[in-house]
Amino acid sequence: MNLDSFISGFTEGEGCFCVSLNLRSKLNTGIEVRPSFSISQNKRNLQLLKTIMERFNCGAIRFSRNDQNYKYEVRSIKDLVKIIIPFFETNTLLGVKENDFQNFKKVCEIVYQNLHLNKEKLRELIEIAYRLNGSGKRKYKQEELLKHIVS
């Protein structure tokens, strides 16, 4: 039994590589970029989330009143780049989530190098982010966000 491969398989089903984009007029670019890796579970499976958090040794578990679930989440860009991304490079996702991971990785690398403060790179980032989690709902339309990039 290999814990890392188990976590990779569990993530293929239940994990989320997410990039949230928000309008923030106070930021230089006008847009805030927040990548995160998360796994949500019913309370019954809280112990497994703790096992995963111990393995990664980063992130936190929060209770979400919205859906009455517990969510393990890594938001720190440093932890994402130094721990989470190398983990899934070694423990490859064997299904369609691998595409999400590859796009997520591109976004994290841009953010980690602060390249998203460059307008051209930010446009590229937004396009990649909209390919992620294709079926998920987005607060803003892609064109709307692109329009808001402060020029």
Place this chain on the structure above:
Amino acid sequence: MNLDSFISGFTEGEGCFCVSLNLRSKLNTGIEVRPSFSISQNKRNLQLLKTIMERFNCGAIRFSRNDQNYKYEVRSIKDLVKIIIPFFETNTLLGVKENDFQNFKKVCEIVYQNLHLNKEKLRELIEIAYRLNGSGKRKYKQEELLKHIVS
């Protein structure tokens, strides 16, 4: 990367150990017991289902019009007892699905030995089956089924 551990992790999130119970007046006991192991996925993840089916070398993939998903399913009691159950004994489910698996295993052993044709054993089986997939919907209430055991 360990494929078996990956499959176990994926099953923890997406797999289903299910026992369906149906009234069948033509059967001696009045009740049909059908255990199955399955994983449902969107078409986008069909290739992963094929990888899993190849690993197990049993079962079949079907398209379900109901939810527009593909379902990999093992129904043969022999394959369940000889392939699926030993697999998850070696590649332990690390979360709450392990409970489902343990109950599923008990049901499969009863069915494999044809002990469910015995009324007492069938009552025991029904009680175990109702502990499985606690949140899932059941066609019949437990008491209703127990009442139908032909005496």
